[in-house]
Amino acid sequence: MASWVITECGLKPLPRIFPRLRDGLASNSSFPSEVRPLPIFKSYRLVSSLGVSSGFRGNSWALNVSAPLRVTSVGEGDQNRERDSGVNGLEDDGEFDPGSPPPFRLADIRAAIPKHCWVKDPWRSMSYVVRDVVVVFGLAAVAAYFNHWVVWPLYWIAQGTMFWALFVLGHDCGHGSFSNNPNLNSVVGHLLHSSILVPYHGWRISHRTHHQNHGHVENDESWYPLSEKIYKNLDNVTRTLRFTFPFPMLAYPFYLWGRSPGKKGSHFHPNSDLFVPNERKDVVTSTACWTAMAALLGYLSFVMGPLQMLKLYFIPYWIFVMWLDLVTYLHHHGHEEKLPWYRGKEWNYLRGGLTTLDRDYGIINNIHHDIGTHVIHHLFPQIPHYHLVEATEAAKPVLGKYRREPKKSGPLPFHLMGTLIRSMKQDHYVSETGDVVYYQTDPQLYGPEESK
Numbered sequence: 035m036a037s038w039v040i041t042e043c044g045l046k047p048l049p050r051i052f053p054r055l056r057d058g059l060a061s062n063s064s065f066p067s068e069v070r071p072l073p074i075f076k077s078y079r080l081v082s083s084l085g086v087s088s089g090f091r092g093n094s095w096a097l098n099v100s101a102p103l104r105v106t107s108v109g110e111g112d113q114n115r116e117r118d119s120g121v122n123g124l125e126d127d128g129e130f131d132p133g134s135p136p137p138f139r140l141a142d143i144r145a146a147i148p149k150h151c152w153v154k155d156p157w158r159s160m161s162y163v164v165r166d167v168v169v170v171f172g173l174a175a176v177a178a179y180f181n182h183w184v185v186w187p188l189y190w191i192a193q194g195t196m197f198w199a200l201f202v203l204g205h206d207c208g209h210g211s212f213s214n215n216p217n218l219n220s221v222v223g224h225l226l227h228s229s230i231l232v233p234y235h236g237w238r239i240s241h242r243t244h245h246q247n248h249g250h251v252e253n254d255e256s257w258y259p260l261s262e263k264i265y266k267n268l269d270n271v272t273r274t275l276r277f278t279f280p281f282p283m284l285a286y287p288f289y290l291w292g293r294s295p296g297k298k299g300s301h302f303h304p305n306s307d308l309f310v311p312n313e314r315k316d317v318v319t320s321t322a323c324w325t326a327m328a329a330l331l332g333y334l335s336f337v338m339g340p341l342q343m344l345k346l347y348f349i350p351y352w353i354f355v356m357w358l359d360l361v362t363y364l365h366h367h368g369h370e371e372k373l374p375w376y377r378g379k380e381w382n383y384l385r386g387g388l389t390t391l392d393r394d395y396g397i398i399n400n401i402h403h404d405i406g407t408h409v410i411h412h413l414f415p416q417i418p419h420y421h422l423v424e425a426t427e428a429a430k431p432v433l434g435k436y437r438r439e440p441k442k443s444g445p446l447p448f449h450l451m452g453t454l455i456r457s458m459k460q461d462h463y464v465s466e467t468g469d470v471v472y473y474q475t476d477p478q479l480y481g482p483e484e485s486k
Contacts, residue, residue, distance in 0.1 A: 036139040039310065054209075060138045060409060062110060075474045078241065080163070080424045083325075086459050092253070102114045106367065113244040122263070126446075130246070130435045130437070132371065132373055132374055132389070132435075133374035133470045133472075135385060136385070136388060136395060136436055137434050138433075139384070140384045140443065142353060142432050143410075143413060143414075143415065143429050143432050143433065144377065146428050146429050146431065146432045147414070147417075147425045147428050147429055148424065148425070148428055149420035150421070151424055151425045151428075152416065152417060152420075152421075153418075154211060154212065154213050154214055154416075154418050155213075155418070156212070156213035156214075156215065156218060158418075158420060159203075159206065159213055159418065160222075160419075161264055162403065163222060163226070164205055166196060166203065167200075169196055170193065170196045170197070170200070173189055173192055173193050173196065174189075174193065174346055175344065176189070177189035177193075177345070178342075178346065186345055189268040189345075189350075190345075190349045190350050190353055191353060192287065192352070193263070193350035194348075194349070194350040194352070194353020194354045194356070194397065195353065195354075195356075195357060195401060196349070196356065196401075197230045197353070197354035197401055197403070198353075198354045198357035198358060198361075199401055199402050200224070200226045200227075200229065200230055200402060201227065201230055201232065201354065202402050202403045202405050202419070203222075203226055203403065204222070204223045204227040204232070204234065205228035205241070206236070206403075206418065206419055207220070207222050207223030207226070207234075208223055208237065208238035208241060208242075209415040209416065210415075210416060210417045211415060211416050211417060211419070212418070213442070220234075223238070224319075224320065224323050227320075228320075228324055228326070228327045229327060230354060230472070231287070231321075231324060231327060231328065232290070232324070232462075233302055233320040233321055234320045234323065234399055235313070235316035235317050235319060235320040236290070236300075236301030236302060236308070236309075236317050236320050237301060237312055237413045239308065239309060239316075239317075240255055240308055241256075241432070242296055243255050244256040245412060245415055246383070247386065248366075248386040248387055248390065248412060249374070249375055249376050249381060249385060249386025249388075249389045250375070250376055250386060251375045251376065251377050251464060251471065252377065253374065254375075254386075255294075256362055256366060257362060257363050257366050257367065257391050258294075258375075259375055259461070259464045259471075259473060260462070260463045261293060261463060261464060261465075261466050262463045262465060262474070263466055264463075265462060265463035265476070266297055266463075268295065270287070270312060272295075272365050277458050277459075277462060278457050278458070279454065279458055280356070282363070282458065283355070283356040283359045283360055284352065284356065284359070285355075285359050286356060286358050286359055287355060290302070291316055293308075301317075302317070302320075302321045302322070302324065303321075304317040304318050310363070331343065331347065334347075351446040357402075358452065361402075361405060361406075363454065363457075364391065364393055364450055364453065364454060364457075365390055365391050365392075365393060365406075365408045366389075366390060366391065366457065367391075367457045367461050367473075368391070368453040368454060368457035368461075369391055369438055372461075372472040372473055373389045373391075373472070374389060374470050374471070374472060375389070375464055375470075375472070376469060376470060376471075377468070377469045377470075377471070377472075378469045379469060380469035380470050381469075384413070385404050387409070387412045388409065388433075388436045388437075390408045390409050390412045391408060391438055391440070392406055392407055392408050392409055392426070392437065392438065392439075392440045393406040393408065393410070393440050393447075393450065394406060394440040394441065394443040394447065395441055395443055395447040395450075396443035396444055396445045396446050396447050397445050397446065398446070398447060402476060403420075404419050404420070404422050404423055405419065405421040406440065407423055407425075407426045409426070409433070409437050410426045410429055412420055449455075459475070460473065460475045461473035461475070462475055462476045463476070
């Protein structure tokens with residue numbers, strides 16, 4: 035069952051192209067400082083510029099943030115950028131090619147972001163934790179007090195959304211954007227993630243690889259595309275579960291145990307091939323915390339009754355899972371024009387990061403800590419969530435058309451449901467060959483009209 039799941043994160047041993055972090059390096063130095071532009075040809079199918087691939091694993095969890103220490107310089111010199119790449123990916127005929135190498139470097143984007151956006155304020159970060167925890171317990175108290183069938187559905191939606199907000203704050207701890215204190219990040223991350231049954235270190239390590247390899251067909255770990263061969267070897271049940279709403283929105287817990295098609299490993303097992311030997315103690319710690327939370331939930335179910343715990347915790351938990359899968363999927367799929375995925379020499383950290391998508395969630399933006407500002411987050415995960423909107427606005431002139439303006443949401447992001455369902459009907463697999471590839475549609479799954 036678990037083999038069909040594709041979702042937020044994962045990790046397997048990869049060829050190393052970035053140097054391993056050495057003891058003593060501060061986490062805020064681990065973003066890439068420069069990516070040189072790549073030459074571009076008029077057809078994305080013929081691009082042959084140099085790039086870099088794969089990712090790295092650091093020696094110390096306390097120092098690992100989800101961006102490589104350095105990106106190898108590739109392509110032509112700075113003086114040839116405009117000549118080779120045009121203006122923000124525009125071809126000679128004026129048409130934008132999303133698969134073309136950008137005419138700017140990562141350092142150009144970083145320079146456009148105000149310096150204060152990089153500052154991590156642990157007191158401010160903790161204030162969001164306190165806010166969310168107070169809301170979580172307040173919602174539970176109100177629902178238990180009224181205990182009415184009208185109240186419970188409203189509670190489930192609200193509390194599931196708050197569980198998702200807790201996850202995002204733990205996510206910041208995993209990136210090191212919560213504070214500069216690795217011990218504080220670890221303690222808060224474990225408390226937040228264990229409370230919603232997420233193994234903090236297991237997730238942190240695999241999510242780091244997602245950031246380091248986003249946009250790479252084989253090496254990415256978050257809703258990465260299936261190759262045509264893997265897709266066509268899926269049984270009908272697995273294919274239905276993977277591409278038919280709402281089943282993919284329930285994937286995350288199964289993924290934590292069994293990973294994705296073509297990849298093996300569990301986020302709970304210290305000897306899993308997700309982890310290197312010096313990470314195993316961290317995984318044991320996270321698994322122990324997860325087990326303690328599971329035992330607490332079992333005890334509370336015995337004391338309060340399983341039905342009451344179902345209403346108070348387990349239904350909101352599945353709403354949280356749906357939020358997590360929905361948001362992570364939509365940040366990497368569903369644009370009106372298909373976005374590229376890369377292999378081999380065509381991939382590098384900058385080009386991969388530029389294929390992420392920003393999304394507008396209406397009033398949910400503030401509740402889940404502006405995670406919809408995803409492009410800048412992917413390129414610079416060290417930036418605290420409360421600076422992401424300002425950093426995105428500052429970087430827009432540099433990013434140009436490589437940052438797709440999200441469709442504005444109403445108070446609630448109902449418009450994203452249509453985007454999600456349409457994408458699942460169209461984005462099925464990519465070609466086995468080619469270094470710049472796009473999603474293709476299986477006409478047998480939804481019929482010839484859906485594949486157009």
